[in-house]
Amino acid sequence: MNTTAAQTARPAGKTVLYLEGVSVNFDGFRALNNLSFVLAAGELRAIIGPNGAGKTTMMDVITGKTRPDAGRVEFSGGTNLTRLGEAEIANLGIGRKFQKPTVFENQTVFENLTLALAGDRRVRVALFTWLGQGDGEAKKISELIIQIGLEGRGEAMAGTLSHGEKQWLEIGMLLAQDPMILLVDEPAAGMTDSETAQTAKLLRDISETRSVVVVEHDMAFVRDLDCKVTVLHEGAVLAEGSMDHVQKNPRVIEVYLGR
Numbered sequence: 001m002n003t004t005a006a007q008t009a010r011p012a013g014k015t016v017l018y019l020e021g022v023s024v025n026f027d028g029f030r031a032l033n034n035l036s037f038v039l040a041a042g043e044l045r046a047i048i049g050p051n052g053a054g055k056t057t058m059m060d061v062i063t064g065k066t067r068p069d070a071g072r073v074e075f076s077g078g079t080n081l082t083r084l085g086e087a088e089i090a091n092l093g094i095g096r097k098f099q100k101p102t103v104f105e106n107q108t109v110f111e112n113l114t115l116a117l118a119g120d121r122r123v124r125v126a127l128f129t130w131l132g133q134g135d136g137e138a139k140k141i142s143e144l145i146i147q148i149g150l151e152g153r154g155e156a157m158a159g160t161l162s163h164g165e166k167q168w169l170e171i172g173m174l175l176a177q178d179p180m181i182l183l184v185d186e187p188a189a190g191m192t193d194s195e196t197a198q199t200a201k202l203l204r205d206i207s208e209t210r211s212v213v214v215v216e217h218d219m220a221f222v223r224d225l226d227c228k229v230t231v232l233h234e235g236a237v238l239a240e241g242s243m244d245h246v247q248k249n250p251r252v253i254e255v256y257l258g259r
Helices: 003-008 055-063 086-092 109-116 123-130 133-149 161-176 193-206 220-224 244-246 248-256
Strands: 015-026 027-042 044-048 070-075 094-097 181-186 211-213 228-233 238-242
Touching: 003 181, 027 055, 027 070, 027 181, 027 211, 044 055, 044 220, 055 086, 055 181, 055 211, 055 244, 086 094, 094 211, 094 248, 109 133, 109 161, 133 161, 133 228, 161 181, 161 220, 181 220, 193 220, 220 244, 220 248, 228 248, 238 248, 244 248
Parallel strands: 044 211, 044 228, 094 181, 181 211
Antiparallel strands: 015 027, 015 070, 228 238
């Protein structure tokens, strides 16, 4: 592909994630097929599509879990992510939250966030922060607790939280690491209606300071996100635009929404 032409196709403003011509094959099955995707700074994007469309594989490629067979994957400033491991990519500022929340259930909300803070996470440092010796970090944790909707729950054991609250805590643990991009997999699954609405608001608020990509099947939740939607099918982009736009697309109705 002509490099100049590809570059001119990028949107105005700072691009923080750029995939071009990405393909991934698993034993003859093409999970991604010449996929291209662009994410801007401070953008909230929803990714939808039928099972097997390539949503998880796309996230795996971005985070270094899966190496593409072809194509370019660039992070802010042109860093080639295909040459880096998962830990290196995470340290660059790409955080990922899987569908099932993973928190330290025998630790408090405050302790979970303390352990997740960016920087030196040795036990001694974390302990001093917990004991109130790290005032700056303690303040940041307190602000995070409020941001994720767990105000007044800092001393609650994570294991006692509801499913939705655990999801918020894990999002907070990722935010503690100060990522530029947050990748979130089906956050609304298993939530109550009120938790789902609060989660949509939380992700919209987060996107004011960093980029957020949400993979989701709940169309009401996607609509509540009020953002650009990318529809994947057979490893490629089938459609992009507002929720209203993609819902009216005949091919999207045929392969996904009409089911």
